[in-house]
Amino acid sequence: MLTRTFLIKMTVLCLVISMCLIVSEVFVRIVIDDGMEYNLEMWKYARKLKRVAKHSDQGHQHIPDKSAFLMGVNVKINSQGYRNKEISITPSQGVTRIMMLGDSLTFGWGVPSGETVSSRLENLLNNSRKDKSFEVINTGIGNTNTEMQVASFLDKGVLFSPDIVVLNYFINDAEPIPRPTKNIFMKHSAAYVFISLRWGSFKRLFFGGEQWFQYYNDLYNNENEGWIRAKDAISKLSKYSHSKGIKLIIVNYPELHQLTPYPFDQVTIKLKNVADEHGVQFVDLLP
Known part of the structure; x- marks a missing residue:
């Protein structure tokens, strides 16, 4: 009898x-997701436009010839895996x-x-230099x-x-390579993504923990891998570039949360060195 009652409960x-x-998933997808929720849009970006790279040191890459509507804009990946117009292998003379x-x-x-x-750089260069022509290729991939x-x-x-070659550097570029999650909820549940990331922010705000500026500065400890x-x-990259002219x-x-006084001057100095x-x-x- 106890067993039957227990099973029913x-x-x-x-x-x-x-x-x-189910209700939380429907609520997040229909009510919360307005197409401008940063964490959800990044999650969609990873699901729709990225795949694991063949080489582990590349982490992930874009899926060629894919497109999606993300963060309020259309995003189209070309056949070479870049968010760029199609590019010929050989530059025009x-x-x-x-x-x-x-x-x-x-x-x-x-x-x-x-x-x-x-x-914008391509347009600026071509509009300001009538004696030269420029082609700027966007190879940027989010979360790299x-x-x-x-x-x-x-x-x-x-x-x-x-x-x-222009290496566009941001302060989080010293983070480790992100690896594919084995968490099935993180892969497939919008509600889990939204709630778990918001909960992390809530804990830092009300229960302490490492603050954003300390986290970034710690990335540049000399022993940080x-x-x-x-x-x-x-x-x-430097050796290759020099060898090929x-x-x-x-x-x-710059990290835009606080520009004056800027909390990452020492990071800038290290990178410049x-x-x-x-x-x-x-x-x-x-600025």
Whole structure:
């Protein structure tokens, strides 16, 4: 009798839990998801436009010829896996080819393709220099670090014979390579993604924990593996560029939460020192 009662209670409990999960999933997908919720849009981006790369040091890559509507704009990946117009392997005669390496900032998260950094730079250069022509290729992939970007360039980007390579650097580029999650809920549940990430922010706000500025500064401890690997990647990129006569530029993008006083001056100095060590031009965009 106890066994039968227990089974009935467990069945009811499972049904209640299942209904709660279903309702929360429907609520998040229909009510919360307005197409501009950052974490949900990044989750869709990973599901719809990315795949695991063949080489582990590249982490993930875009799926060629895929498109999606993300963060309020249409995103189209070309046949070469870039958010860019189709590109010929051989540059046109007389055209200076610039290749942009980077993460979601370079990719152009939340802006139309014509408003990405690469598109704006190409228009600016061609409108200001009537004696020269420029082609700027956007190879940015969201949620990548410097190690992944350099590995992808040395594997595929080099085939396009750029004259100039710009490594667009952001402070989180010293993070470790993100690996595919084994969490089935994180893969398939919008509600789980939304609630788990919001819960993490809630805990940091009300229960302490490492703050964002401390987290970023800690990435640049000399013993941090991510920073060590980022420096090694810059060294590899520099050696290749010098050997092929390619001009390499490192452009440092500021973290915009707080510009004055800027809490990451020491990070900028460390990055500039790496650039100087390898004879690479360094551009800091901090106003």
